[in-house]
Structure formats: C-alpha cells, structure tokens
Amino acid sequence: MQMLAFALILVTVSAWPQCQEQQIDDLNRRTRSMCTLNPTNNVVPVRYGSTFADSRLSRDINGNLQIGMNPRPNILNGGLTMVGSLAKSNVLEVHNNYAVGVDLFTHANAGFRAPYINFYKSDGTQLAPAPILYSGVYEADSIGGINFGGWDGSAYFAGSAAIYTAPDENWTPTHHGGHLSIYGTNVGSLTQQIAQFGGKDSNGFGGDNVVFFRPLSFGGNQYNNPALYPESSGISGVPAILHVRGADNSRDASVTALNVSVSGFVAPGSVTVENLPAASETAGKMFVVSDSTAVIAEGQMCIGGGTGTALAFSNGTVWKCF
Numbered sequence: 394m395q396m397l398a399f400a401l402i403l404v405t406v407s408a409w410p411q412c413q414e415q416q417i418d419d420l421n422r423r424t425r426s427m428c429t430l431n432p433t434n435n436v437v438p439v440r441y442g443s444t445f446a447d448s449r450l451s452r453d454i455n456g457n458l459q460i461g462m463n464p465r466p467n468i469l470n471g472g473l474t475m476v477g478s479l480a481k482s483n484v485l486e487v488h489n490n491y492a493v494g495v496d497l498f499t500h501a502n503a504g505f506r507a508p509y510i511n512f513y514k515s516d517g518t519q520l521a522p523a524p525i526l527y528s529g530v531y532e533a534d535s536i537g538g539i540n541f542g543g544w545d546g547s548a549y550f551a552g553s554a555a556i557y558t559a560p561d562e563n564w565t566p567t568h569h570g571g572h573l574s575i576y577g578t579n580v581g582s583l584t585q586q587i588a589q590f591g592g593k594d595s596n597g598f599g600g601d602n603v604v605f606f607r608p609l610s611f612g613g614n615q616y617n618n619p620a621l622y623p624e625s626s627g628i629s630g631v632p633a634i635l636h637v638r639g640a641d642n643s644r645d646a647s648v649t650a651l652n653v654s655v656s657g658f659v660a661p662g663s664v665t666v667e668n669l670p671a672a673s674e675t676a677g678k679m680f681v682v683s684d685s686t687a688v689i690a691e692g693q694m695c696i697g698g699g700t701g702t703a704l705a706f707s708n709g710t711v712w713k714c715f
Contacts, residue, residue, distance in 0.1 A: 460484055464520050476519075512537030512558075525564040531595040532559045536571060552576065552584045561592040561599060570599075610640040619646045661704070666697030669705060669712050676709030691715050 453459050453466040453474070461476030461484060475484040487494075497508030514536045517523030528534050536558045542551040554577045561570035572592025578584040589604040605623075612618035616639035624634040637646045663681040686699035695705050695714040703714040 464518075525560050527560045527562050527570075529597070531593070531597070532557065532574065534560050536560055553578045555584070559592070608638075608640075608642070612640070614640045616641040616643050663702075666695045666705070666712070669695070669707075672707040672710055672712050675707040678707050680705045680712075682714065685714050688714050 449460050451459055453463060455466050455468045455470070457466065457470045457472065457474055459466075459474040459476065461478065463474050463476045467474070477484045497510075499506050499508050514525060515522035516525055525536065526534070538555060538557040540551040541554040542549055543553065544550075555575075557574045557576060558571060559574070561572055562568055564570075570592065572589055574589045575587045576584055577587050586606050588606065591601050591603070593599040594604055608620050608622045610618060610620040618640040620638055620640040620642070622636040622638050622642060624636060626633055637648050638644065639646055661679050661681045663683050665684045666682050667684075669680060669682065682695055682697070682703050682705045684697045684699055685701040685703035685705075686696045687701055688703055692713045692715060695703065695712040705712045705714050707713075
C-alpha cells in the first residue's frame with residue numbers, strides 16, 4: 394500500500410509542470426484577445442493591444458456604451474450612444490450578405506407600445522440646442538430622411554428613392570410645422586419628387602393637401618385602368634383641368650356619379666352625325682354634333698352634312714338634335 398501511494402505522488406509531481414505550462418499559455422491567449430477598460434478623465438475608453446491605444450468605443454460616466462465623445466451623457470440612456478464628427482460622420486455601418494437588416498422587438502401588453510425609430514434635429518449644438526428655423530427656401534432645411542440606393546458599377550448611388558422631411562415654419566413650443574415628401578427615379582431619368590404630404594409647396598403656399606407631382610393611376614399602368622392626369626394652366630385666374638384617362642394616357646376614361654354639380658359650362662364630346670354611336674345602345678346620352686343641317690324644329694332627327702353645331706340626344710331609337 395505504501396508503494397502504491399508513493400507511485401501516485403510521483404505521477405502527480407511529474408505532471409504538474411506540464412499542467413501549469415498549459416494554464417499559463419491559455420491565460421496568455423485570453424489576455425492577448427481581450428479588450429480592457431481603463432478609466433481616463435471620467436470616461437472608460439476601450440483599449441486594445443500592448444500599447445493600450447484608445448479606440449472610439451468607451452463607457453461614459455453613467456455606465457452607457459458610447460462611440461465617439463458625447464459632450465452630454467444622458468443618465469436616461471440605457472444602451473449605446475454614437476456621436477459623429479466631420480472626420481467620422483458614418484458612425485454606424487452594417488454589411489450583410491442576406492436580406493436581413495435590423496429587427497426591432499417590443500414586448501408589452503399596452504397597445505401604444507411598439508418599435509419606433511425617432512429622428513430628432515436641433516439647430517445649434519448638442520450642448521446648446523436651438524429651435525429649428527425655416528429658411529423660406531423649399532426643402533432647403535431637412536429634419537431627417539431615408540435614402541435608398543445601391544452600387545451602379547462605379548459608386549454607390551444614394552438617391553434612387555427617398556423619404557424626405559422638412560420644416561415649414563420656425564419652431565416654437567406651440568409651432569412644429571413640417572411635411573414629408575417621397576422621391577423616386579424613373580427609368581433613364583433624374584430623381585424627382587413624387588408626392589408631398591401637407592406643408593408649404595415649392596411656391597411657398599401652405600395647406601393640408603397631399604400634392605402629387607405625377608399622374609395618379611389606379612390598379613396599374615395599363616390603358617384599361619383609370620388615372621387622373623392634371624393640367625395646370627400656370628396662369629393666374631385660368632382654372633386647371635383634371636383629365637380622367639386610361640393609365641397609359643391613350644384615351645379618356647368614363648366617370649359615373651349619382652349627382653354632378655358644375656359651376657361653369659358642360660362641354661360634351663363633339664362628333665359628326667355619321668359617327669354618332671347607335672341610338673339603341675346610348676339611350677339618355679348626349680353628344681355635340683359639328684355638321685348638323687339647320688335645325689328647323691327642336692328635337693328633329695339629326696341630319697349631317699351641314700355646318701351647324703347642335704346638341705344630339707339619344708332617345709334609344711333615334712338621335713334628336715336641338
């Protein structure tokens with residue numbers, strides 16, 4: 394029994410240097426791969442390597458993680474603060490090979506709680522913020538936006554489509570006027586504004602309108618879908634025109650309504666008597682004919698070949714002219 398115990402002691406002693414050497418090597422590897430936090434000027438910068446060079450990542454005095462130097466640490470911040478500079482404007486850059494971006498989750502029963510992304514701007518500086526001012530120049534002042542772009546073979550193009558916001562007045566505690574615009578790029582053309590939701594337009598006129606800068610189509614761009622095509626006169630006092638057309642703008646489309654009220658005249662379409670559609674298929678409809686013979690009796694059957702203008706009405710049997 395004594396010989397067995399002595400043998401175990403010898404084996405343990407002989408293995409001890411090898412085990413100790415392995416532990417030291419593991420410790421060295423862990424030390425070389427670890428980032429260390431070292432306090433400097435009340436901020437704990439993340440340092441790495443044998444020279445302990447400061448990086449832009451640090452922990453502020455409230456224990457929050459920050460990138461860049463935050464001049465006003467917020468005790469209410471419970472996460473990561475990123476502060477840019479002229480030299481480091483893109484404080485966050487994410488690359489991914491898959492259709493995955495950012496997932497935001499909120500777990501609560503209250504109906505008003507849900508994931509939100511807030512964009513806040515101030516004039517002045519972070520330490521001395523000033524109210525947002527409206528320069529009076531259309532969309533020259535931005536309060537945030539989102540650009541959508543991609544690689545075009547030579548560079549990343551940022552403005553293929555965009556959501557843009559702008560103030561419409563100088564901001565005060567009771568005035569926060571602003572609007573949102575959508576931009577897009579047609580095939581082979583420049584990026585242009587598509588719509589503006591509320592606010593002052595490019596001429597400085599304010600309102601709650603949704604302003605569309607392109608025709609508004611319903612259902613698609615094919616001719617058999619309806620669309621609204623605006624025509625602005627551009628002349629003060631001359632009214633604009635709204636055309637109801639096929640979505641490809643190749644022909645007019647029909648409009649139905651229970652009642653139609655007009656403040657001016659009604660101008661039915663003009664055709665020749667020969668080109669009037671069959672009366673049996675158009676009962677109750679009217680046209681203007683441009684080649685009527687003289688109307689001797691109001692309501693006589695329309696006869697073409699003349700030079701007169703008359704109102705043609707279909708009674709379902711014949712076209713009568715007035």
